[in-house]
Amino acid sequence: MLVVSNPPHGEVKAAAAAEVLGLSPEEARLKAGFGAPEVMAASDPDRAADVAISLKAAGLNVAMREGGQLADVPWPTVVSSFEFRDSSLRVGVENGPLEISYEEPVFGVFCEPPEGFVPPADWSGPPPNGTVLTGPAAAEALEWVPHLDLYVERDGTLHRVAIEGPAMVAMVSECRVRFPRFELDARLQGVRPRRRFVPGEQGFNPDLRKRYAFGTLLLRHVLESISPDMRDVTQYELGSRLAYVLTRGVRA
Secondary structure, eight states: OEEEEOSSOOSOOHHHHHHHHTSOHHHHHHHHHOOSOEEEEEOOHHHHHHHHHHHHHTTOOEEEEOHHHHHHSOOOEEOSOEEEOSSEEEEEETTEEEEEETTSOEEEEEEEOOTTOOOOTTOOOSOOTTOOEEHHHHHHHTTTSOEEEEEEEETTEEEEEEEESTTHHHHHHHHHHHOTTEEEEEEEETOOOOOOOOTTOTTOOTTSSOTTOTTOHHHHHHHHHHOGGGTTOOHHHHHHHHHHHHHHSOOO
């Protein structure tokens, strides 16, 4: 069971939160100041419930979610094209165009690095124009670029497409206008995506990030226990999944 931060928070009692999280008060304040969802703790259901109750008492807004909920979220499909038509958004996917009616409820997660962000020098770049990417490869390609994840449920099946590019703010605005039942989570907008944990990386400082923060070996082990495919997910991929399950999952 995961205890997940669900910001924004209330007035946080840093000392009380620090005691629960095994951090210093200053580290707890930094945790509380992070504006995107993240894993705060992972344990058996009874212990997770105690942690969640204690963190709520300390002013943190948290929720409990089963790890399997994260694994059940589909990987993104990076679309090859998109077009706002009269009654639907048409996107290019593997098996031809997919039509998303403006009458459908759509949940969006907007991911965008802060202004002036420069990707690592060893990054190969965004996906080539006009290509469709699916699965983990799609998440990899979106690691450092602005993009909008769109989640649509049809007949009990969850569909997820990702639109990437430099004009994502305009894309989000257009979705707001076109879809009457569009719900947006923009907590990953302006979040600098962190590098993933790299085993054996020279100069890696295990104390740079604390506990279940993204990029720690501890979080990597937790995600691997949920699903081997999730062991090495990017921060935006994890954040998008967390945003979805916090909104669409069972409330705690």
